[in-house]
Amino acid sequence: MSKKIGDVILDVKNISLSFGGVKALTDISFNVREHEVRAIIGPNGAGKSSMLNCINGVYKPQQGSITFRGKTFGHMDSHQVAVMGIGRTFQNLALFKGMSVIDNIMTGRNLKIKSNLLMQALRIGPAQREEEFHREKVEHIIDFLEIQAFRKTPVGQLPYGLQKRVDLGRALAMEPQVLLLDEPMAGMNVEEKQDMCRFVLDVNQEFGTTVVLIEHDMGVVMDISDRVVVLDYGKKIGDGTPDEVRNNEEVISAYLGTSH
Amino acid sequence: MAFFLETLFGGLMAGMLYSLVALGFVLIYKASGVFNFAQGAMVLFAALAMARFSEWVPLYTGITDPIAANLIAFAGAGVVMFVVAWVIESVVLRHLVNQEGTTLLMATLGIAYFLEGLGQTLFGSDIYKIDIGMPKDPVMILESAFEGGILINKEDFYAALIAAALVVLLSIFFQKTSTGRALRAVADDHQAAQSIGIPLNRIWVIVWCVAGVVALVAGMIWGSKLGVQFSLTTIALRALPVVILGGLTSVPGAIVGGLIIGVGEKLSEVFLGPYVGGGIEIWFAYVLALGFLLIRPQGLFGEKIIDRV
Numbered sequence: 377m378s379k380k381i382g383d384v385i386l387d388v389k390n391i392s393l394s395f396g397g398v399k400a401l402t403d404i405s406f407n408v409r410e411h412e413v414r415a416i417i418g419p420n421g422a423g424k425s426s427m428l429n430c431i432n433g434v435y436k437p438q439q440g441s442i443t444f445r446g447k448t449f450g451h452m453d454s455h456q457v458a459v460m461g462i463g464r465t466f467q468n469l470a471l472f473k474g475m476s477v478i479d480n481i482m483t484g485r486n487l488k489i490k491s492n493l494l495m496q497a498l499r500i501g502p503a504q505r506e507e508e509f510h511r512e513k514v515e516h517i518i519d520f521l522e523i524q525a526f527r528k529t530p531v532g533q534l535p536y537g538l539q540k541r542v543d544l545g546r547a548l549a550m551e552p553q554v555l556l557l558d559e560p561m562a563g564m565n566v567e568e569k570q571d572m573c574r575f576v577l578d579v580n581q582e583f584g585t586t587v588v589l590i591e592h593d594m595g596v597v598m599d600i601s602d603r604v605v606v607l608d609y610g611k612k613i614g615d616g617t618p619d620e621v622r623n624n625e626e627v628i629s630a631y632l633g634t635s636h
Numbered sequence: 637m638a639f640f641l642e643t644l645f646g647g648l649m650a651g652m653l654y655s656l657v658a659l660g661f662v663l664i665y666k667a668s669g670v671f672n673f674a675q676g677a678m679v680l681f682a683a684l685a686m687a688r689f690s691e692w693v694p695l696y697t698g699i700t701d702p703i704a705a706n707l708i709a710f711a712g713a714g715v716v717m718f719v720v721a722w723v724i725e726s727v728v729l730r731h732l733v734n735q736e737g738t739t740l741l742m743a744t745l746g747i748a749y750f751l752e753g754l755g756q757t758l759f760g761s762d763i764y765k766i767d768i769g770m771p772k773d774p775v776m777i778l779e780s781a782f783e784g785g786i787l788i789n790k791e792d793f794y795a796a797l798i799a800a801a802l803v804v805l806l807s808i809f810f811q812k813t814s815t816g817r818a819l820r821a822v823a824d825d826h827q828a829a830q831s832i833g834i835p836l837n838r839i840w841v842i843v844w845c846v847a848g849v850v851a852l853v854a855g856m857i858w859g860s861k862l863g864v865q866f867s868l869t870t871i872a873l874r875a876l877p878v879v880i881l882g883g884l885t886s887v888p889g890a891i892v893g894g895l896i897i898g899v900g901e902k903l904s905e906v907f908l909g910p911y912v913g914g915g916i917e918i919w920f921a922y923v924l925a926l927g928f929l930l931i932r933p934q935g936l937f938g939e940k941i942i943d944r945v
Contacts, residue, residue, distance in 0.1 A: 432831065434827065434830075454830045454831065455830065455833055455834075455835050457833075458830075458831065458832055458833025459833055463831070463832070464831045466827070466828060466831075470825045470827055470828035470831075471824070471825065471828065472820065472821045472824035472825060472828065472829075473824055473825075474820070474824055475817075475820055475821070475824065479817060479820075482814075482817060483817055483818065483821045483829070483832055483834070484832050485814075486814050486817065486818050486821075486832060486833065486834055487832070487833040489814040493809075493813050493815050496812060496813040496814060496815075497808050497809060497812060497813050499812070546828075546832060547831075547832070549832075550832055550833070
């Protein structure tokens with residue numbers, strides 16, 4: 377299976393973000409091409425999550441701009457981001473714990489539901505058909521993520537690895553063009569990591585979804601990504617294919633430390 | 637036995653109304669983490685609007701049919717509550733997002749006093765009556781089972797029916813509609829809800845509107861029973877033990893808690909009262925709530941708070 381990598385879909389230019397006196401990001405620029413898997417890596421505290429939160433509109437950078445599909449923004453608005461087709465998952469699970477797996481993933485379809493409140497409450501024809509249509513989409517995602525057995529289980533009761541899948545499922549339900557994954561493999565055992573890698577690659581190849589992912593597990597990243605950005609102390613120290621990055625002096629010293 | 641059942645029913649009816657007020661607290665707390673001290677003031681405000689509109693409608697529009705006039709008054713009061721909800725959210729709370737809980741509590745305390753004042757300025761400060769045509773005469777039931785039967789107030793019975801209908805409507809809204817799903821989502825996790833494009837501000841306005849409607853129904857029933865007067869605002873204080881008992885985050889908790897407190901008050905007053913000289917009804921709920929705070933601080937149905945240290 378070969379995929380075609382397209383034009384630049386997301387272009388981050390000269391982003392700087394600080395919290396009071398702490399500089400989280402300094403002058404970061406990189407781009408993401410359509411259909412590629414783009415990784416952002418770096419040691420703890422490098423600013424990876426801050427970067428994702430800027431793209432997602434949770435943080436508002438003081439400088440720089442973000443261009444998404446030809447539109448340039450000084451900062452993103454988190455509601456608008458979802459409407460434009462950028463979905464995300466969370467490093468520390470942020471699921472709706474009291475709700476079932478189906479309901480959690482259904483919330484991802486919320487933006488797409490058009491029928492009004494009264495029609496939904498009364499279950500009038502079109503509203504009912506629409507609900508069924510979205511339910512079917514959600515069932516596809518549940519099959520895809522292999523969590524059929526847990527569809528009615530409240531998410532809070534599922535083991536961690538499965539909760540991560542539900543988190544991914546909810547983002548997929550939005551049918552995003554760009555999917556931001558914040559440490560999708562964090563805290564997983566080897567088997568769970570392999571599963572998650574498979575899902576990410578499948579999403580990328582089958583649906584053509586562009587994936588931007590954060591990881592600090594170098595091994596995983598090098599295997600699945602097309603291009604990698606490396607951050608350290610809020611600065612970009614490397615950018616390129618996994619092989620280029622692996623041989624980059626600065627990257628090696630950031631990860632392994634240097635001998636002086 | 638008949639007397640016991642009679643007291644029990646009386647307690648359940650009173651409890652239903654506590655449940656309604658408590659429901660207002662729970663809805664807002666769940667969705668936005670704000671403990672809304674102004675819920676009692678909202679009940680007063682809604683009841684005042686309802687009472688005055690039902691007076692004004694026949695006066696100014698010439699509609700004298702009591703049912704039509706009451707419906708128009710109810711709709712009008714509903715619109716007023718929507719406006720109140722929208723103003724509270726967009727003028728006060730939107731600007732206090734992510735502030736400390738105490739800040740938000742103080743803000744709602746301010747809103748409470750403001751609403752009390754505004755309500756009386758707009759609608760007057762006399763005692764008004766709401767007459768929604770509820771039958772006032774008591775009926776006897778189960779006469780075959782007990783000697784003399786059980787005396788039930790018809791009005792209480794209809795009030796309980798209205799309250800139950802409201803609870804059913806709310807649960808359909810929460811469980812079966814996409815907006816309800818979005819509301820539950822926001823209640824569970826703000827950030828995640830935002831990431832899938834659920835607009836927080838709009839959801840919060842909706843929650844306050846729903847709480848406003850709940851306040852209106854509660855105010856209407858209380859007003860029809862006891863008249864609309866300033867003391868209505870203190871029913872918020874009566875509902876506090878209910879939310880402690882039932883759990884601040886649980887809708888079923890608010891309902892069950894209300895019923896327990898209503899029944900507990902009446903039964904303790906009737907059966908324990910004589911031994912301590914009466915007056916138990918006034919403090920019973922608070923003592924029960926205190927006991928609960930010691931044994932089960934999250935309430936009957938509330939989420940257990942586990943903090944990682």
